[in-house]
Amino acid sequence: MALVHNRFEDQTIRMSEATAGDFFALLKPRVMSLVVFTAFVGMVAAPVTINPFLAVVAILAIAIGAGASGALNMWYDADIDAVMTRTVNRPVPAGKVTPHEALTFGLVLSVLSVMTLGVLVNWLSAALLAFTIFFYAVVYTMWLKRWTPQNIVIGGAAGALPPMIGWAAVTGSVSFESVVLFLITFLWTPPHFWALALFKSQDYERAGIPMMPNVAGEASTRRQIFAYSLLLAPVGVAPWLLGYTTIGYGVVSLALGIGFVWYAWKVLRMPDSDRVMKPAKALFGYSLLYLFVIFAAYLADSVVERVFALGGA
Amino acid sequence: MSDDHLVTLTDKQKKARRSRNIAIGLALAALVIIFYLATIAKFGPAILDRPL
Numbered sequence: 458m459a460l461v462h463n464r465f466e467d468q469t470i471r472m473s474e475a476t477a478g479d480f481f482a483l484l485k486p487r488v489m490s491l492v493v494f495t496a497f498v499g500m501v502a503a504p505v506t507i508n509p510f511l512a513v514v515a516i517l518a519i520a521i522g523a524g525a526s527g528a529l530n531m532w533y534d535a536d537i538d539a540v541m542t543r544t545v546n547r548p549v550p551a552g553k554v555t556p557h558e559a560l561t562f563g564l565v566l567s568v569l570s571v572m573t574l575g576v577l578v579n580w581l582s583a584a585l586l587a588f589t590i591f592f593y594a595v596v597y598t599m600w601l602k603r604w605t606p607q608n609i610v611i612g613g614a615a616g617a618l619p620p621m622i623g624w625a626a627v628t629g630s631v632s633f634e635s636v637v638l639f640l641i642t643f644l645w646t647p648p649h650f651w652a653l654a655l656f657k658s659q660d661y662e663r664a665g666i667p668m669m670p671n672v673a674g675e676a677s678t679r680r681q682i683f684a685y686s687l688l689l690a691p692v693g694v695a696p697w698l699l700g701y702t703t704i705g706y707g708v709v710s711l712a713l714g715i716g717f718v719w720y721a722w723k724v725l726r727m728p729d730s731d732r733v734m735k736p737a738k739a740l741f742g743y744s745l746l747y748l749f750v751i752f753a754a755y756l757a758d759s760v761v762e763r764v765f766a767l768g769g770a
Numbered sequence: 771m772s773d774d775h776l777v778t779l780t781d782k783q784k785k786a787r788r789s790r791n792i793a794i795g796l797a798l799a800a801l802v803i804i805f806y807l808a809t810i811a812k813f814g815p816a817i818l819d820r821p822l
Contacts, residue, residue, distance in 0.1 A: 472777060472779055472780075472783045473783070473786060473787070473790075474782050474783055474786045475786055475790070476785075476786045476789040476790065477789045477790055477792065477793035478789070480790070480793070508811045508812075510807055510808065510811045511808060511811055511812070514804055514808055517804075573801075573804075577804075577805070577808045577812070
């Protein structure tokens with residue numbers, strides 16, 4: 458009886474002031490939009506089709522699953538988000554959502570998204586979504602991020618999986634073509650995040666995150682960015698070389714890849730004394746454009762090929 | 771239980787709670803509709819094929 462009494466007497470009890478918008482922000486909507494887009498490309502590129510409504514359900518479940526992993530990330534990383542300018546306004550460090558609310562929200566949405574995808578679409582795609590959430594929230598966020606400068610290299614697998622999930626949702630299997638789509642995002646992640654880490658190294662230093670520039674130095678990071686760009690450019694063209702797309706995609710991806718190497722070259726040539734780091738900022742901006750355009754080109758190529766196949770049938 | 775044993779919400783807390791309630795309501799309604807339509811989509815015409 459005393460316990461019940463004290464609970465309501467306690468004036469320090471915190472009633473939530475979190476709005477629906479604050480919870481939506483926990484889903485990392487911008488990352489979610491990229492996940493939705495690449496998963497959609499994986500679905501359209503697949504050689505078979507599913508019921509359009511089930512396709513919408515699959516995209517929705519993948520989006521919610523990706524958002525759930527974002528919420529779990531924000532729950533665990535609230536301490537370091539609070540000391541970085543880029544993340545200080547996120548709902549948990551800003552005090553809008555409590556860590557407990559973020560954790561509960563992330564867990565509930567994780568289970569809901571995986572079960573929905575499994576029951577309504579297929580269990581392979583649901584298993585891949587569950588693995589993606591686990592990999593991002595546990596392997597990357599809780600383990601790699603604070604431990605090794607290879608954090609975003611290995612952790613990048615989580616962000617690269619959505620096209621494979623989309624493909625699996627439609628076909629019920631995983632093919633080499635979907636692995637190539639995975640590889641594009643996987644190899645794109647290190648130069649993208651290391652370009653950011655170069656001009657935000659103070660932030661990462663303050664938060665104690667072992668990003669590559671803070672651990673191996675800026676010169677080594679610039680070399681590694683360039684090396685990854687040399688790997689990424691041919692892998693971007695690979696879908697055409699392997700016969701999965703038409704030459705239209707081949708030309709676009711080749712031009713994009715040359716552009717990526719060019720921007721990475723500018724970063725490589727950046728002097729140590731350059732504190733403004735315009736080349737790194739330019740590469741970061743270009744990398745976002747690169748990923749969007751290369752997947753858009755893949756999508757357009759798949760749609761055109763399908764239309765021509767229908768016309769010829 | 772008398773009223774002084776209850777937590778009194780501020781206007782900001784009431785507004786936030788209303789916002790959350792509406793979002794939860796809409797999400798649950800969407801879930802029901804999604805499962806309803808997806809069941810029809812998965813079964814197709816066979817959904818009506820049952821012994822009377």
